[in-house]
Amino acid sequence: xxxxxxxxxxxxxxxxxxxxxxxxxxxxxxxxxxxxxxxxxxxxxxxxxxxxxxxxxxxxxxxxxxxxxxxxxxxxxxxxxxxxxxxxx
Numbered sequence: 001x002x003x004x005x006x007x008x009x010x011x012x013x014x015x016x017x018x019x020x021x022x023x024x025x026x027x028x029x030x031x032x033x034x035x036x037x038x039x040x041x042x043x044x045x046x047x048x049x050x051x052x053x054x055x056x057x058x059x060x061x062x063x064x065x066x067x068x069x070x071x072x073x074x075x076x077x078x079x080x081x082x083x084x085x086x087x088x089x
Contacts, residue, residue, distance in 0.1 A: 003085045004040075007049045010082035011037055013075055014056035021063065021070065029059060050086050053079055 001009070015033040018026045033056065036048030057079045064071040 003082070004044070004046045004049070006082040007046050007053055007086055008037065008040060010053050010079040011049050011056065014053065014060065014079055017060065017071060017075060018056070026059070029056060046086065050083065053083050053086075057083065 011033050015030060015037070018030045018033070029052070032052050036052050040046060040049050057076060060071050060076050060079070064073070064076065
């Protein structure tokens with residue numbers, strides 16, 4: 001799996017987690033993730049994935065601080081690992 005595929009998977013996993021949480025305050029990040037995933041599928045440019053993976057990671061870390069059992073550290077680590085391996089084309 002290459003770097004862009006890892007980033008795409010991280011965004012899909014983050015989107016699934018936000019949907020599972022189901023809180024309306026995450027509607028904006030969910031819609032942005034859906035958009036950048038569609039955009040990446042169309043043009044293959046991972047810049048949007050990178051930007052919203054970072055935002056997702058930050059939001060999930062904050063949510064986990066308040067609700068430790070509802071978000072796995074493995075998910076956050078996988079997002080952070082995909083971000084670390086990201087390289088601009």
